[in-house]
Amino acid sequence: MIAPALLNDNYWTEFKIEPSDIEFIYNLLMEKAEPLPSAVLLRELISHRIEQQKISMQQRTKDKGVYYLPKEQFEKGDHLLFPALDMCTGKVTAVRDGFNPEFENLKVIEVKMDSGEIRSFASNLADHALNTAYEFNEEDPSQKPDAILAAHGDLLKSRLSDALKSHDDLVKIAGSWFPRSLLVDISVGHLNLAEAVLEEANGGPIAIGELMKQIELESDVDDKLLEFSFDLALQDDKRFDEVGPAGETLWFLHDMEPDDVKETPVFLKYTPKEYSHESVQQFLEMFEGNLYDEWETWDSPHLSEKEISISLIYPHWRSGTLPLSNSLKQLFPTAHEAPRVNFTFTDSYTQKKFPGWVVRNQNYICGLTDWYADHEIMPGSLIKVQKGSQPGEILIHYDKSRQNKEWLKTVLIGSDKGIVFAMLKHNINAEFNERMAIAIPDVAAVDEIWSNRIYEKEPINKTILRITRELAKLNPQGQVHAQELYAAVNVVRRCPPGLILAQLLQEPQIAHLGDLYFRFSEKEA
């Protein structure tokens, strides 16, 4: 006997974590006595909810009357529920002896259905398929955790995670949860030892298992529980930082992390400003490839692309970083919780390996200062990245330029800290994006602009107009391309391309010439 569909889609979209769910999870963790990842807890919770719904549905239907099972005998006046007839209900109005050579002692009941119709059913019939227990359809997608996870997984995961976070007694590390009260106590002595071991290893990273081995942390409890307890003790101690990609717990000594990991480089600092994203959307799509900015959300994840080519802007070049835009997030290692993820860059040509860091909250990837310097990379150079063969490895390279020298926009800083652009010939090493390439002969002078926040203090439209005016001088038509302006503005202050476009489009002094070309209006010119 098959029951009707159990839960509709709304059930899961309106899903809220109830106190009884938390109690269920708590009991589950106690019973398993080991930390469980959010995904496992969610699956268990979904199965539990389905089971609860089955019980509740059976109870609800039972209240409407007795299930009609042909093997039972009924009496006049009995209220029956017919599972095989979409849970129709009816009242027995008569009982008579039946005649069928196949079935001895067959009784026939006459039932007045709630619709008013009179129908006859067999009773006292031992051999009939309906006599088997009332079962739910196991193929029904509404009761398959896999199907539910596929359709609503992200939403349910985030709701569960929010609910679990609000319970102080549940702690999470590297994606797994456990009741705090059941954790093993880790002494300060062990933490001090861990610090010494990490210090010895230049800060890390060291995997949790290896760290436990080195400090000889042992206990008679389950290994996983001990590991989890140690992880938590490290997490609660500010000296340590968990830097492993998702699925791996690696520890680093916070003090020994590079400065650019601990604090956002000055060149990347930006306070988001309000502007209409809809008004610039169509223009942003016209930007030529290679433009990735961590403050933009318009670049979609390039799931199919194995390699991404990024044209550097000055702030990233100067900081030795790359933008962690949507597309690049698909390539670089991520983590469940860790705000900083340590990984390895491998130079595709030299096979030289060096550490890199994904700073997730600030959306940048750092560790490239020396590599940029060694390869004479400049703002506008095209940097190519792709996933390596090892987990957490990123291959990086650039294509050598065919020319040794090129005419490039060159930044000249006056004694008044004013910025001027001139076309000068420079040595080049790497291929570059022509619109975004900018030579900076005096980096120290530009640094002074940033450290004194000279341009940062003025309204953004003023900076944009100032730079537009300077770039317009480079061609007789006085035209400026938005992508070129984006690269140039970012030499003096951090600004995402969307904001530049929004300012250009609303600025009365600027005329839009079509495509991404702008110039000063006639009057201004």
Next chain:
Amino acid sequence: MTEPVNRPSFVRPTVETLFHIDFAWWKDNDSNWRIFLQSYLCEKHQELFKNQADDVVIDAVDPVTAEVKQVDGLLHELMNHCAKQPEFIDENMPLVAKVFRIFLANGNHPLNAMQLSEMVNRPALTVLTTLTGPQIYKGIRIFQEE
């Protein structure tokens, strides 16, 4: 104004034309049809129906819903039990007898000459010619949807 009259179809039957046992036609045209059918019962049911009235009705139980419907006892038992026995259809039976038993065994579900030919192992045209001959054998006629 004249009433529309239901006339027999003059369309020539093909190997795809469906046939079945037209019990209504048979009842009207052969008073011995019930005696004839009784002879098709298995031993157990021959015994059972020996002392029953000709038109005995039985309470047929639906295998899915257990709903009871009162049906012609002889036909019901013949089609639901006796015709399901392995020896009911014999390889060496004459063509029409075999076709008749096939319909009894399949609950009188309409079949065409092509389908029947596979079951009786004879060419479809032979089946068609036999079933559309001048003599209607045991009510086997062209199936006409109501």
